[in-house]
Amino acid sequence: xxxxxxxxxxxxxxxxxxxxxxxxxVSMTLPEVIEGKSPSLxxxxxxxxxxxxxxxxxxxxxxxxxxxxxMVAGGIQTYRRHYIDMNGSFDDYMGRFSSKTxxxxxxxxxxxxxxxxxxxxxxxxxxxxxxxxFRDLALPLSRRTYQAKSLDAGLPESDEAHAxxxxxxxxxxxxxxxxxxxxxxxxxxxxxxxxxTISYAFLGYxxxxxxxxxxxVLQLExxxxxxxxxxxxxxxxxxxxxxxxxxxxxxxxxxxxxxLLKGEVANRMLLKSVDAFDAGIAGAKSxxxxxxxxxxxxxxxxxx
Numbered sequence: 001x002x003x004x005x006x007x008x009x010x011x012x013x014x015x016x017x018x019x020x021x022x023x024x025x026v027s028m029t030l031p032e033v034i035e036g037k038s039p040s041l042x043x044x045x046x047x048x049x050x051x052x053x054x055x056x057x058x059x060x061x062x063x064x065x066x067x068x069x070x071m072v073a074g075g076i077q078t079y080r081r082h083y084i085d086m087n088g089s090f091d092d093y094m095g096r097f098s099s100k101t102x103x104x105x106x107x108x109x110x111x112x113x114x115x116x117x118x119x120x121x122x123x124x125x126x127x128x129x130x131x132x133x134f135r136d137l138a139l140p141l142s143r144r145t146y147q148a149k150s151l152d153a154g155l156p157e158s159d160e161a162h163a164x165x166x167x168x169x170x171x172x173x174x175x176x177x178x179x180x181x182x183x184x185x186x187x188x189x190x191x192x193x194x195x196x197t198i199s200y201a202f203l204g205y206x207x208x209x210x211x212x213x214x215x216x217v218l219q220l221e222x223x224x225x226x227x228x229x230x231x232x233x234x235x236x237x238x239x240x241x242x243x244x245x246x247x248x249x250x251x252x253x254x255x256x257x258x259x260l261l262k263g264e265v266a267n268r269m270l271l272k273s274v275d276a277f278d279a280g281i282a283g284a285k286s287x288x289x290x291x292x293x294x295x296x297x298x299x300x301x302x303x304x
Contacts, residue, residue, distance in 0.1 A: 004021070004023075005022075005025065006020050007021055007270060007274060009274065011281055015152075019270055022047055022049050023051060023259070024041075024042055024050070025051075025054065026039050026041060026051050026052070026053050027054040028056050028255075029194065030234050031197065033057050034253055036057045038056070039053055039056050039064070041260075049261055050262050051259070051261075052259055053257060053259070053260055054257050055257055056255060057253075057254075057256075058254035058255055061076070072262075072263045073259065073261075073271070074258065074261070074271025074272065074274055074275050076257075079241040079254075079255060080241055080252035080254060080255070081239065081252060081253050082241070082246055082249030082252045083235060083236050083251055083252065084248065086226070086227060086232045086233060086235055087233070089227055090224045093223065096250055108216055108217055109217050111213075112212040112213065118181040120179070120180070120181055121180045121183075122177065122178075124176070124177055125177070128166045130169065131165045131169050131174075132166075134178065134188075137178055138176070141187075141188055141204060142188065142204050145204035146204075147204045153202070154204060155204065173193040173194070174191065175193070175225075176188070176189065177221070178218075179205075185206075186206040186214045187205040187214035187217070187218040188202070188203070190202040196233035196234065197234045198226060199235075199236040200238055201238070203218075205218075215244070219244075223235070223248075239255065239257055
């Protein structure tokens with residue numbers, strides 16, 4: 001899909017500035033990444049600057065540059081794309097965790113039920129008309145979350161996004177969940193479905209209840225119900241790494257995301273600037289970790 005995509009200069013979760021480019025966004029499905037397929041690039045129009053490649057196999061970039069010598073790559077991020085192999089039952093899945101991890105997860109569940117201060121409900125939404133209810137309850141929560149405020153990754157609010165949710169629901173291709181206390185949502189999870197893969201698209205939780213790990217508790221409740229459907233081959237945590245994804249995933253594959261732009265001088269300079277900036281931030285982070293200053297820097301970034 002073609003759109004104006006910002007190429008960002010980021011420190012932690014803060015965007016210092018960005019340069020918008022007309023890019024064709026190319027996403028790879030989990031089965032494609034597992035199989036090691038190269039992205040298929042649609043033809044660019046004259047006004048487009050290039051591509052934003054999301055979660056391609058880690059070794060795809062060299063071949064893409066050989067196939068497209070007029071293009072230049074940059075902003076490369078490599079990570080493990082985590083997923084859950086959903087063969088078997090939920091009990092089988094839980095059995096893959098260490099006894100210590102299982103104990104921790106059960107304790108989080110008990111603590112939330114005990115301490116949240118109200119009646120706890122887990123609600124599932126899958127039909128088209130239910131998407132209206134989910135939107136009305138989840139959006140006010142989403143606006144308050146860390147994901148929306150710091151990462152610009154809240155639940156999409158546009159009419160187009162809601163129409164897409166209802167379209168998926170009409171085809172039985174979405175699951176959405178809320179964790180509520182006395183009827184008030186404290187965590188939400190939105191999962192679109194593509195074939196035998198269900199994907200982790202949007203998760204958020206009330207920052208006032210962060211100590212109770214509502215996102216973790218809701219994730220487990222959702223997985224229990226999803227395993228019971230016996231419909232899915234994979235639960236895909238999509239692009240990007242993270243402790244939550246690594247903990248819940250059973251497997252992972254090395255992946256990368258990057259920009260592939262037309263080789264004009266301005267584009268080359270932009271991507272070289274992004275790469276130099278990211279390298280400088282990585283070096284500063286490494287130094288801060290060695291000197292013990294990283295936690296202070298993160299605190300300043302959160303409050304600045």
